[in-house]
Amino acid sequence: MRRRTGLVLVGAAVLAWGEWLNWRWSRALVGSSVGASEAVVVLGYRNPQSTANSINRWRVRAGIRSTTADGASGTRVIFSGGATSNGAAEAQLMADYAKSVLEFDGTVLLEDQSATTWENVTNVIPLLEDVDRIKVASQPAHALKARAYLRRQRPDLAERLVRADDYRPGEWMVGKPLLALYGLWILRGLKGEERRVWL
Template structure:
């Protein structure tokens, strides 16, 4: 009986592919960790304060909430719970219109937060926004009524929203606090994608004139 040989170079190719995958995942983690470190310089909710956690919706084609919006919802709830643990009160604002589907992202986020995560605090929706700029602009009435505000998304997207708030309403920038948006190993397969997209969009923010 003849022996079946593995083609020469196959093992090396597999090793290189594995190294490349691990490297890509590591870069994704590092970029999001650094974003969390930058956000960590912001103040924290204080005892007795009243705050707002704005969940920035992500394009959702179907009538069921997708994996990215579930991620953002988890970030929002743990941020609000962390504020509660510090003695602050918090409400969640679900933010986003029906950009890619027939159901507003805000509605999908609210239903998931209330029915699947078990958040028992107040939840509001803003279902007209179609971009991050509009997310921030349309959340202003809620932000104005709060002592502090956190944007719940991946760290780079949240950073972009904070820049937009500073541009739209500079006097409210002092109310910004960090969301609890980084967990090692959470959504690791998607972090490299959001790292690449997020870094490109952050660069563009500083070179493109903001919308009117």
């Protein structure tokens, strides 16, 4: 009985740790910029098939729900990701999913040349110049990495970053400890100030 209780407590602690890290990452390097126009940047993930894979489908859903979280007008969704092994760009596959399955009828822009997160950020910058607020939608650690890259490349635009709706308590709960471990790996190059949480 004690062993079972111990395992339950360890399991609960691991789940809580995964939730906490993802929550923290979703709130790092974002501010409270205001304005009527915004861009939601949805980052693609490796997609060898001819339709959006499960991770890209989730990212699209997170991006779309980020557009309606605060009722902003003048919102554009930017899907970012280059060609996959079958020749289609991740950006196009995500846009197709948003329009055909989610029936999203808002403004959509494609950035279909990037192969890395750094390139995602570099290539979407021209599409962000005229908006008041910028949201990055992906898994929280990946979105934080992109926000840090924007801060390095264009600190003036990084001042416009606000939180996307890509973290919700209990969503992906069982997978969040694995996402947290992966996040620690991909964020290992960030500086301390790039992990800062602004509440």
